[in-house]
Amino acid sequence: MLVIHRMATTTTITFSLFSRSLRLLSKSKPSSSLFTSSFRHCFSVAGRFQGRQLASVNRTGFCTAVATTESAETGINAEEKEVDDRQFFEVKIKLPTNDSSEKLLRIRHTVSFSLHFLALHSWFSSNLQNPLFIHPSGGLASLAIGEKLVGAKNYRTWRRSVEIGLSTKRKLVFVQVTFPRPTDDPGKGEQWDAYNNLVIAWLMNAVCDTIARSILYAQSARECAHVMAMAVQKLYANAKVTIGPWIDNGFYYDFDMDPITDKDLTRIKKEMDRIISRNLPLVREEVSREEAERRIKNQNEPYKLEILESINEEPITIYHIGDEWWDLCAGPHVESTGNINRKAVQLESVAGAYWRGDVNRPMLQRIYGTAWENEKQLKAYVYLKEEAQRRDHRRLGQDLDLFSIQEDAGGGLVFWHPKGAIVRHIIEDTWKKIHMELGYDLLYTPHVAKADLWKISGHLDFYKENMYDQMNIEDEPYQLRPMNCPYHILVYKRKLHSYRDFPIRVAELGTVYRYELSGSLHGLFRVRGFTQDDAHIFCLEDQIRDEIKGVLDLTEQVLLQFGFNQYEVNLSTRPEKAVGGDDIWEKATSALKDALNDKGWIYEVDEGGGAFYGPKIDLKIEDALGRKWQCSTIQVDFNLPERFDITYVDSNSEKKRPIMIHRAVLGSLERFFGVLIEHYAGDFPLWLSPVQARVLPVTDTQLSFCYEVVTKLKANGIRAEVCHGERLPKLIRDAEKQRTPLMGVVGPREVETGTLTVRSRFGGELGTMSVDDFTSRIKKVVENRTSF
Known part of the structure; x- marks a missing residue:
């Protein structure tokens, strides 16, 4: 009305x-x-x-x-x-x-x-x-x-x-x-x-x-960050506050204070509960920059002063909790601490963090927490967190004997065990098949090169902190490669090219080495040596849009093979440290935007987030828990062709500079494998599982027939094995713990009839099948990549 x-x-x-x-x-x-x-x-x-x-x-x-x-x-x-x-x-x-x-x-x-x-x-x-x-x-x-x-x-x-x-x-x-x-x-x-x-x-x-929910979760998280900071400063008089943003699933606050442990969180939470129960008002105040600076200096808060210097707008906004505590904050906030459900707040962990992420700045104490509207939602979040821990690829990698990182060899260096190597082989074969069908030529190139190569490429000027130290070979400096790009350019330069040759697409599963601080290493997600699914396209300027769109199509095709059909797209532009002129960067950025628009994809712009040699498109895939993982990258590069002086002959017999496009679909095999493990919780689909079927005898008298079945399965390309030496219930439990998709039970009746009693890990007993039927069904499921 x-x-x-x-x-x-x-x-x-x-x-x-x-x-x-x-x-x-x-x-x-x-x-x-x-x-x-x-x-x-x-x-x-x-x-x-x-x-x-x-x-x-x-x-x-x-x-x-x-x-x-x-x-x-x-x-x-x-x-x-x-x-x-x-x-x-x-x-x-x-x-x-x-x-x-x-x-x-x-x-x-x-x-x-x-x-x-x-x-x-x-x-x-x-x-x-x-x-x-x-x-x-x-x-x-x-x-x-x-x-x-x-x-x-x-x-x-x-x-x-x-x-x-x-x-x-x-x-x-x-x-x-x-x-x-x-x-x-x-x-x-x-x-x-x-x-x-x-x-x-x-x-x-x-x-x-x-x-519909009545209170926005993010608002509670913002309030709780301030309440936690107030509680910490009440309990630890020398604690200095820094920043306290709300993040996905919660909030954190960084403090300059003596080290604390997870045991201290209970004490801090009790003080937070007292502040919440007092129903203190949250009051917004606007002050001049000079007044804010005066108050911060009176409190002896050096980090707040640095934060104030980074705020360009005026007036300065301050939020008070009662008359006892305040902080710089843009808001908005609820009316009082009483609006927070203290039973739906939980402090989770303590970690170290450098101020502003700079290793040369002080190490701070970072306290993480989460806040929800009610206890039911908190319990659901805790369940989700526990589920993520259950899927942790580091634990599953050990339990399922997929990979390891041996400290005797060094941190961040991955050892692929036989079962993990099988999955890697399937990933590589899938990747190679699609690329060869789409006109890519495959390459293999060395892991080291003369330091001069990295001078030409610009890596020694812009990427040296991520490269390993030089090694001398016959009095000449060499370095491990951090990227594959210069190698592919050298392959391009081996001969003169005509405009009729374009586009030229080359791809390699190339291993690279990048220096990472030991504290940043994390399973397969952050390593020092890894294999990139790297490819480079050399093309004409009027081919850029179509080539990038072709890469986007290829990316969709590859990711869909492994069960990923939800992802987030970001376009990153010129960073502060960059090579190349403004015109070159504008051309590259426009080419990426045009391709995304042609594709009809939604994307966000990350200003200043590009690589030093060109703007890029990043795709983050979404796993079964809704988490996003950075994998695919596409970059247009007008810089390296000029640095390496690569050319082609145009229709007028004049030498021109080609366009170069960098791209990776999976990102790295190690990281992608880690994502796959957590996405499927180790329960890989049948076509991807390292062991597709186990044949289990009721007693050892059926072993001979079991081995005959496995031999036939292997002859048909099915990954199968015989397991024995335990009672049948124990064999079944072991197979399920190892995430084996299918089990074929063999007893006296099965030997007599030449059949198997088939069990599925998820479907239970599937009945009796002949060995031929069992074989053909597996082959059909693997070929179509469906469920058994």
Whole structure:
């Protein structure tokens, strides 16, 4: 319902908002990782109207009206009402007539949520490409979202649908926080508020309200970081605070203090509980830079002073917890510590961290914690964390005898055991087959080269800290390779090329070596020697877009083979340390953007995140727990061709410079294998499993037949083995512990009939099969990469 009353001096607009539609939304359960930080940013401003606070949300999920009055003539008020057991607010907005006459009123209605969304804005943009453009039909119901979010199970497809819908409306930049609110023009700022609110309404309309949550999880995490800092400084008088951001699944705070252990967390948590139970108000204060500096110096907080120097905006925002503690923070926050559910807060661990990530700066104590709306959500998060620990590739690698890192050989150097080597062989064969089908030539190149090669490439100037020291061979310096690129260029330079030869695609599973601090090494995820699935494409300038799009298609094809169909795309631009001119970088960046747009992919821009020799596209794959892993990279490089002076002969018989594209799909075999282990929890699909079937005798009298079966299976390319020496129940348990997909049990009857009683690790007993049927079914499943 909407009513507009016009009077001589004012215009009053009355409309209804059903309270369930204004609930702030976040995760339906923590395991789905429902919203990235950019989505949290968008939802954190829900409930605002044209920069005025319209309504807050209380713990029961209903709106609490907040009336504000800017002047005697202007005001907003909301009255809670109930009709037929349906809660709603009757909201009245009174504006001066001369003010409202300058504004464009747009009202859209969505039946599914009984929500009238009101957006007042002027400065209407007529540019279709401008995020501040709304077509007259661009209301709530017009957002092209294919489905509503109904729970964790459909989150991935829902999120993709939302991204596509927002992209088609040119509004994705709002949730990506790449289109910031203008600060120098109050008019445009007001318009930005209106459009941001429209995006919020679109998102709320795309979510089933049965999973709506009343308090945003990220908000609780932000509050808890401050409460924890206050507790620490109460308990440890010499502790100095630094930064305390909220992160995925929680928050952390860094302190300059004497070392503490996990045992100290109980004491800190008890002090936090006392602060929360006191229901201290959280008060926002704006001060001048000079006043903030004076207060920080009075407190003797050197890190806060450094943080203050990095803040460019004024005034400086401070948040107080009661009258006892304050910190620099942009907010927003809940009204008081009493809004935090202390039973849904947990401190998790303590770790060391260098200030600003610089090894030359002080080592700090970092305390991690997590905060949720209620105990049920905390328990779900704890379960998810325990599940991640259960899937830890380092433990499974040992339990399943897949790989090891031998300290006698050195940290960060991987030993592939026979079973792990089988999986690696399958990965490599899949990779090689697809590349050869798509016109790539395979290479093998040396692991070392003269230092002069790395001088030409620029690595010694820009990457030396990640390279190992030089070794002298016959009085000439050599170095282990950190990258494969220069080798592929030397292969290109072996002969003169014509423009008719392009594109030239070469690929290699090349092992490289990079120096990593021992403290940063982590299983297969962070190592010192690893094999990249590296490829380079040499092409003409007018072939760049098609070649990059071809790489994107190839990447999809390869990742889908291994069960990854959800990923996040980032475009990284020129970093501070870089080689090449502005024009070259602009060409490279434009080529990547064009290819992504042609592909129709949604991507985020990481300003300054590119490699020193060119901009790049990064793909993060999403595993079974919703975690993202960096694997695929695509880079356009105008720099190395010039450094190595590589050329081709064009149609006019003139020498020209080709374009070079770097790319890796899996990233490294080691890291990708670690991701696979955790994604499948060691339960690889049948086609990827190192041992596909175990043949188990009831007694040793059936061993001869068991070995005959295994011989036949192996002759058909099936990875099988005989296990004996224990009672049958123990043999079955051992096979299941080793994640063996199929078991063939052999007793006297099976020997007599030439059959197997087949058991599946997940499906239980599958009945009796002939050896031929068992063999053919496995071969069919492996060929089609389906389930048995």
